[in-house]
Amino acid sequence: MKNPCIGSGKFSKSKSVILLTLLALGAESSSLSAQTEAATNPIAAQPVADRSVPFALSGQGVIRPVEWGLDTAWADEGNIRRGKAFMGQVDVVRVSFRPTHPVVNGDLDPDQKEYINTRLRLADFAGPDAKLTMNSDHPSVHEFYKGNAANWAEMIDLHTRYFQEGGREVVSVVPFNEPDYVWTGQGTREDFYNIAGELKKNPRFANIRICGGNTLNCxxxxxxxxxxxxxxxxxxxHQLAGEFDGYAGFFEAVRKDGKHxxxxxxxNVMEAMVGLEYGLQTGIWWGSAEYARGEFCRTSRGERLAYAEHRPNWTAASVYRAPDGKVQAFGGVSERQATTTTYRFVSTERDVFYDGYGPQREYYLEMPGGTGYQTEDQKNAERLVNITWGEDIQPAVNGLYVLVNRGSQRAVEITNGSTEQGANVKTGKYSTSKAYQQWYVxxxxxxxxxxxxxxxxxxYTTGMSFDVWNWSMEDGGNIAIYGVGNGSNQQWVLEYAEDGWFYIRSRHSALYLEEVGYNVQxxxxxxxxxQQWRLIPAPASKIEIKSLTAPTGLTAEGQSASVLLKWNKQADATEYTILRSETPGGACEIIARHVEATSFVEHKVLPGxxxxxxxKANDDCLNSSPKSREVTTATTGVHALVAHYAFDGDLVxxxxxxxxGASLKKASFTTGKAGKAIQLNGSTEFLQLPTDIANHQNLTVASWVKWAGGADWQRVFDFGSGENQYMFLTYSSDTQSLRLAMKNGGEEQSLETIxxxxxxxxxxxxxxxTVxxxxxxxxxxxxxxxxxGDITIRPIDIKPCxxxxxxxxxxxxxxxxxxxxDFRVYNYELPEEEIKKLAQGESVGIPTPQISGDEWSIGPLPADRELQVTYTSVPSSGKVSFHIYNMQGVSVLSSGMAAGTGVATLNVSELPAGLYMLRLVDGNRSATRKFTVKH
Structure with missing residues (x-):
């Protein structure tokens, strides 16, 4: 049943939720079908963030060529091996010269040569093509060099020669390292200047950059x-002290001078993001580059789609598209002086998945900082978020699982169920009796x-963690269990492969979990x-890897601002995934998953x-079926009420x-204009509505409002995609007027009245x-x-999400x-007479129930184990069904009525105590009643 363009009759504020039938049940059916999923994707309200990072997946990004490197001043083999594994390509390696011994007979001391060889060996792990940059490694400075530029330059020249003879190209030398850190005794600015002059005289440095200024304090x-x-x-x-302005401004100044x-x-990845935004051309990681840093190096060789920073807090965030099309978001903070900052990434064009969470537009990320310079609570935090879309999306991971190997289809377990630290991890045949096969991930x-x-x-049984035993970096290193700590050998990257399978990678070694002879190493x-693993929610009744049967009977019906999909229940399925394409037989993308009903209302559609x-069908083992046959439809485009929130105790x-709708915390209600109303406190409470609710050429938004006063610019509603695209109504502007304002990247257009x-x-x-x-x-x-008539922007121009x-x-x-x-959104401009009817309490765009109250009854009330429905309408369509919803609008139970009986008994014994809505559908007629379950 579709809503007509305009209805009439007095509006009685009752909770008559107008929903279409969610299950297509035969008239002869009398079985109950419990449902735990709404017929449309629920949304989640997102908190207000300090900064937003909007990005458009189809947009042309900013390309900034850059070289990334690793450092050997901390002469650790694991750092270089790990960094190379995560970065993939290492362009440069920073090596050192040591002013610890004088030059004697035109040569270096054996200790200096030993350090050169050590760094050459480390550079080998970075790959044969990595070039070298040089700076001072200064545990001490020999008197031979102090104030003597020629001696210092000779020592640099000898180091450079030995590195070149070791088969490496040297591209840059830095006479001093952190020269503002004066205790090292390297020298003054004049000394540095004189050393640079000596190097400039040397032909060896004709094609080697002379580099300087690398101060600790930016x-x-x-x-x-x-x-x-x-x-x-x-x-x-470097960026170990100083101000954000100094760090960003330095790169701008250097590039303005035409220098590298x-x-x-x-x-921290923050330094890389900010540096790259303001001109950085070469960035070298201190220590190592692990997952977030390594992926940033790979992805930033592509296009920057979005960037945001919080200068007072010393934090930044960005979104990049890699050369291979992969899209990733990053957050980072200053190692020593950040303040906690929240960012929200916003996909302005389409729904996406953030590390498997979605489909949604927003992702909220808190980047933790500290309370002062280099205090203990400065955690040098950085984070990577994978942004994906398409037909095969990784599951979101956070819970209790059975880890199943794709090759053997055996489950990961502790050997003999041991509870001892150091017990081995292996695979075994799955059994529900083996609790030691269950793992929190x-x-x-x-x-x-x-x-x-x-x-x-x-x-699950011991609380101990997967542990790379003895901190091994080697192929074949064993995996055991050990008490949970913060060690990198107990931390893991989940890299999605396909079809629910992951690679599991060690943070410490950058190697991958694998099953060899049933041992996990x-x-x-x-x-x-x-090397591929499926995380099956535990406890699982059984483990069976197979392909399911494709769903049948799929139909699609266009509604006023949504599409209704229905299909037949599959015997071997527990839930379904909905996919959509914009061309017949074209590339699909997931628009909903974990749908347990056999119908779905998709409202994320553009009109016409x-x-x-x-x-696709899915089961508890994450098995999936081939896709069903394809069906097609479009919204009807008729003028209609596309959203109506009565706020009688819910956000339906x-x-x-x-x-x-959705609220960040539990919604509060108060006495309304009729019935109840949503109560907002002016500080933490708001409602979030679905992303496509206002995507129409014309629009009417109407509501009863009771303002409690306070500061200017409070919004009645605000539909937009950020600070440059919006349509809002404020109750009190800076001139204390009602103001409607619209913006689409250019100048704001507004309309106001007192x-x-x-x-x-x-x-x-x-x-x-009205627009x-x-x-x-x-x-x-x-x-x-x-x-x-001066407002020329239309909601469809903004496509507010x-x-x-x-x-x-x-x-x-x-x-x-x-x-x-009584908040309403219409997809057309209501005429003035209809708006008058709304203000007078009449119904506009809402059909009245077609089944009268004397045609049906329910009882006993409150219900305990059963609810009996008596329906004696004549004539009847013969296709009568009942649907129970909780107060969040989620379908929890459905049943049909046997033809000619007039009575149906609904088993509500498994429903939690509380308030529900019962929907009776008879062909094109329907009615709704509230009832209470009390056990």
């Missing part, structure tokens, strides 16, 4: 650089220290089934656009489109905003207050304080 970098720059080819800084910009000791804390893109894998990646749908949309003082605060006021073909208008209590009641697109704006009732 605020000192520019003064050093400016003093030296006529003898420099390259500017360089470098950060040769980066401690959970994200590490964001305060673990450094990169927190990893997971712990801990035993680590090895180099070979892509074999023995044709879509093509298929469905009462239209066929099921555009249910409310009469007697009704402005503490009274119910009916407000309506039509010719003009926009604001109505107050049913009367047109102001209109204009961040849609709020009571919240702004701007993080600094206050939230709405007061009550809101």
């Amino acid at each position: 605020d000192e970098a520019l003064p050093w650089y400016n003093f030296l720059k006529d003898r420099l080819d390259e500017g360089n800084t 910009a470098t950060a040769d000791e980066m401690h 959970r994200p590490v804390s964001n305060r673990i220290g450094g990169d927190f893109s990893y997971f712990y894998i801990t035993s 680590q090895g180099d990646k070979d892509g074999s089934n023995q 656009k044709t879509y093509y749908y298929t469905v 949309d009462e239209t066929e489109n099921l555009n249910h 409310l009469p003082s007697p009704i402005r605060v503490g009274n119910w006021v009916h407000l309506a905003v 039509g073909e010719a003009e926009a208008g604001i109505y107050v209590n049913g009367e047109l207050a102001v209109s204009s 961040l849609n709020y009641i009571g919240r702004s697109q701007f993080a600094t704006d206050p939230m709405f304080k007061g009550a809101i009732d």
Whole structure:
């Protein structure tokens, strides 16, 4: 049953939720079908973040060529091996010269030569093509060099020669390292200047950059650089103290001079992101590059799609598209001086999955900082988030699982169920009696220290963790269990392979878990089934890897602003995945998964656009079926009420489109204009609406509003995609007016009117905003207050995806304080007479129930184990069904009525105690009643 364009009759504020039948049940059916999934994807309200990072997947990004490298000043083989494994390509390696011994007879001391050979051996792990940059390794400075530029330059020349003779190209030399850190005794700016002059005289350095200024404090970098720059080819800084402005401004200044910009000791992915944004050309990691850093190196060789920073907090975030098309988001903080910052990544064009969570537009990320410079709570945090879409998306991971190997289909277990530390990890035949085959796989804390893109894998029975035994870096290193710590040998990367299978990679060794002779160990990646693992939710009744039967009977019906899909139940399926394409037989993408019903309402559609749908079946072992046959439809495009929130104790949309709302915390309700209303406190409470609710050429938004006063710029609603694209209505602008404002990247267009003082605060006021073909208008209590043809932006131009009641697109704006009732969105411009009817309490766009109250009854009330429904309508369609929803609009039970009986008994014994809605559907007629379950 579709909503007509316009209805009539007095509007009675009752909870008559207008929903279409969610299950196609035969008239002869009398079995109950419990459901735990709504017929449409629920949304989750996202907190207000300090900064937003909007990105468009189809947008042309910014390309900035860059070289990434590793450092051997910390002469650790594991750092280089791990860094090379995660980075893939290492362009440069930083090596050192040592001013610890004088030059004697034109040669270096054996100790200096030993350090050269050590660093050459380490550079070999970075690959044969890695070039070298050189700077000072200064545990001490010999008197031979102090104040003597020629001696210092000779020592650099000899080191450079030996590195070249070792088969490496040297591209840059830095006479001093962190020269502002004066205790090292390297020398003054004048000394540095004189050394650079000596190097410039040497033909060896004709094609080697002379680099300088790499101060510990980034605020000192520019003064050093400016003093030296006529003898420099390259500017360089570290970021271990100083201000954000100094760090970013340094790279801008160096590039403005036409010189090479470098950060040769980066401690966090934040430094790489910020540096690259302002001109960085070479970045070298101190220590090592693990997952987030390594992936940033790979991905940043492509296009930067988005960037945001918080300068006072010393944090940054970005989104990049790699050359191979992979899209990733990154967050980072200063190692020593960050303040906790929240970011939200926003996909402005389409739903995506963030590390498997979705489909959704937003992802909220907290980057932790500290309380002061280099305090213990500075955790040097960094994070990677994979952004994906398409037909095969990784499951989101956070829970208790059975880990099954793809090759053997055996489950990971502790040998003999041992509870001893150091017990071996192997695979075995799955059994429900083996609790030691169950493992928690959970994200590490964001305060673990450094990169927190990893997971712990801990035993259900012992609480101990997967552990790379003896910190092995080698192929064949064993896996055991050990008490949970913060060691990198107990942290794991989940790299998605396909079809629910993952590779599991060690943070410490960068090697992969594999099954060899039923033993679990680590090895180099070979892509074999023995290295792929499926995380099956535990406890599992059985483990069976197979292909399921494709769903049958798929149909699609266009509704006013949504599409209704129905299909037949599959005997071997427990849930379904919904896929959509924009071309017949074209590439599909997942629009919903974990759907347990056999129908789905898709409201993330554009008006009039044709879509093509298929469905896949899934089971508890994450097995899936081939796709069903393809069906196609489009929305009807009729003028209709596309969302209606009565707010009678819930956030349910009462239209066929099921555009249910969400609140960040438990929603609060108060006495409304009729029935109940949503209560917002002005500080933390708001409502979030589905992403496509306002994607129409024309629009009407109407609601009863009772403002409790407070600061200006509180929003009644705000539909947008960020601070540059929005459509909002504020109750009190800076001139205390009602203001409708719209922006689509250019100048803001607005319309405003002053409310009469007697009704402005503490009274119910009916407000309506219309955006039509010719003009926009604001109505107050049913009367047109102001209109204009100068507003040329239309909602479809913005395609708003961040849609709020009571919240702004701007993080600094206050939230709405007061009550809101009977909030409606229409996909057309309501005429003035219809808006008057709304203000007078009449029904517009809402069909009245077609089944009268005297045609059916329910009891006993409250229900305990059973609810009996008596329905004696004549004539009946013969196809009568009942659907029970909880107060969040989720279908929890469905049943049919045997033809001619007039009575159906619904088993509600498994429903939790509480309030529910029963929906009776008889052909094209329907009615709804509330009832209570009390056990």
